[in-house]
Amino acid sequence: MKLTHKTEYAILALIHLAREGESQTESISKECDIPFKFLQQILRELRLKQLVTSVRGPNGGFKLKRPANKISLAEVVRAFDGPLAPTSAVSVYFYEPGPLEAEPKTLRVFKEVRDFVSKKLEKTTIFDLV
Amino acid sequence: MKLTHKTEYAILALIHLAREGESQTESISKECDIPFKFLQQILRELRLKQLVTSVRGPNGGFKLKRPANKISLAEVVRAFDGPLAPTSAVSVYFYEPGPLEAEPKTLRVFKEVRDFVSKKLEKTTIFDLV
């Protein structure tokens, strides 16, 4: 797992929504210091991934689709950056074969990393981060 | 931390050298199934990073510069892929500010990930993977 800025922005936006209840793109952009146009794109993805809902028109905006304690960090990271595992050769949800395949001992080490990260991020929710 | 193929190849080559004692590029290439020209480049980096030594000419080749149990996985991964941390905002050796900076609780989660990964990879050596 390597976090991109986009994923970090997504996490910030979700935390913000958890705090405020509801908010508009411009206000999130200013308070979280996220480039407006980039944030629009991110909020759209968050909606497509069922993490937020939106309302259009004046006084529109966004809010969390589920309670903050039902949105895990794992879900957010997976949605934006893909595998939590350090290499897709040991990924559960995004498995792909790779060069390391032939070395079981090495695979084991990275699987232990994957398991730790996965457990940690599954049990941490946006609520915990507010 | 996200492993690239290059890093995985580097790990494979080091394990191979630990097993064989010494070996030539072509033989490593064939046995580990690493593209020859790419491997040349990787072995050069491994030498520059003081992980292997080389001998030129016929019957030349490569061997580990240090005993296998003195080469940690952490060192190899850091040399090729940079930070072990999931984001450079929580990296010790490669720190850079990032969007997450403003959220201490979130930083903490990722620091715990970093610490686990770091400990795990520091104490795993090439010797353990042979």
Place this chain on the structure above:
DNA sequence: CATATTCTTGACAAAGTTGGTAGACTTTAT
């Protein structure tokens, strides 16, 4: 010494990812 073998070095390149931006469109409160 000649030659073949092997490592050395620097450049290059196609494809994919990252971190955005632009602008036209749709919905809706007033």
Place this chain on the structure above:
DNA sequence: ATAAAGTCTACCAACTTTGTCAAGAATATG
């Protein structure tokens, strides 16, 4: 009507990844 939101598609520059290529330098062997 109009203005204030979100929606959607497309685009772009910079960087990283995954290699390839070719010429050069060192050295063991005959």
